[in-house]
Structures are given as C-alpha cells and as structure tokens.
Amino acid sequence: MKIDTHTPHVEPDWAEAFLLELRLRGVGGRAIGAALAEVEAHCDESGESAREAFGEPVAYAVELAPERAAIRDWRAELLPSGVGLSGMLLTLAALGALRVGTRVEVTTGVVAVVVLTVVGVALVVSCADRLLRAVVRHWWVAALGALAPIGVFVAILLLGRQPLFTLSASGSLAAGVVLLAASTAMALRVTGLNDPVVGPEEAGGAGTVADDAMMRGLERLTPWLLPLLTVVMALPLLLL
Incomplete structure (x- = not known):
C-alpha cells in the first residue's frame, strides 16, 4: 500500500x-x-x-514524540467485528431453523468459532503495531488477514456439527439482528473519529495525505460490511 x-x-x-x-x-x-x-x-x-x-x-x-501521546484503543475498532460476526452467525442459524421449523442448534463448531474469534481479536490487539507496519509495507497481509479466517471458520462449522444445546429460533433471530445493529453502530462511531493527516496551509499541500474516492467509499462501506454479508448469505435460505 x-x-x-x-x-x-x-x-x-x-x-x-x-x-x-x-x-x-x-x-x-x-x-x-x-x-x-x-x-x-x-x-x-x-x-x-x-x-x-x-x-x-x-x-x-x-x-x-518520545512518549506515546495517546495510546490508540484498538479494542474499540476490533470489538465491532467480533460482535458483528456473532450476530451474523446467530442470524443465519436462526433463519435456517425458522425455514424448517426447528430450534437453533448450538454446535461445537459454533462455540469453537466464537472462542477463536475472541482469541484472534486479543492477538490482533496485542500485535497491533507490528500488524499495521506489515499491512502498510505489504498489502497482501491485509488480504490474507481478511480471507484466511473465513475459510478456517467455514471448515470448523462444517466439521463441528455435534449439537450442544438449542435456542428459540425467533429469539435467536432477534438477538442476532440486535448484535448486527450494535456492531454497525460501534463501527460508525469509530469511523466518525478519523483524524486525517493535513499539512499547514502555507505548505501548499505538503504533508497532506492523499485521499481518493475509492478509499472514501471503502471507509463508508466498512461499518455496513457484516450486515450486507449476512443479507447476501441469507438470501439462499429465504428464496430456496
């Protein structure tokens, strides 16, 4: 990048x-x-x-800047992803259960995905500095970081089908939607706290980091990404 x-x-x-x-x-x-x-x-x-x-x-x-003026709270930016992923899984499971008229089964795979998400968020928070440097120097680090967990989670969900307990389908759907809404609200709040790098007016633009339409579009889309993915993944359950 x-x-x-x-x-x-x-x-x-x-x-x-x-x-x-x-x-x-x-x-x-x-x-x-x-x-x-x-x-x-x-x-x-x-x-x-x-x-x-x-x-x-x-x-x-x-x-x-010999001392860190304000340590950035990476948890504030990563928490929405964890909450949103939980909401997406719960919503999709609830829709599938409602379609066939059963209760939502919480399987070993679902529990494993939730645990791995928490562990992954903790690791990202603890290694935030090194990860950011890697992403800036090598764009493919960000791509792998976004795609690899999805593949791993899908494999875990397919392999871990042993039921542990069940939940009400309608209650699970409501809870899933609330979690998705909460994650989007948190992500929008974080996006609104952006602090662009801008040089002094007398510098004639020097020191101002370029901003383009694509980056602005991605920034606006990011808070809505998990709800949009949930809708896309839910369409087959609703239409088939």
Missing part, C-alpha cells in the same frame, strides 16, 4: 515509515502533516535526502 504524502523531495519509504510511527504514537493528523511539511521544506532547500538530514524515520519519530 502506497501513501502519497505530497512530499516529492522525501523518499517515499522514509515518509511512510515516519508517518506510521507517529500515528502509532498517537500524534494528531495535523501535527504529523506539519512534521512532514517541515521535512519536505528542508530537503527541498538543502538538496539532502530525508535520511541524510534526519536519520532513520522511526528514530526521528521517536525523537519528536
């Missing part, structure tokens, strides 16, 4: 690493933009590279 910081005289890999480290240290978007604009102005005037003038990007970011 390439990040355009509008700093043509700064090495792109240096600017990306510098920006990411400041982000991880809780520095605000406008402060990051000002720091990038300052580096760009110096490199433009002196002819030096950013690495020659300021050293390694991570070390310079640590020098500017």
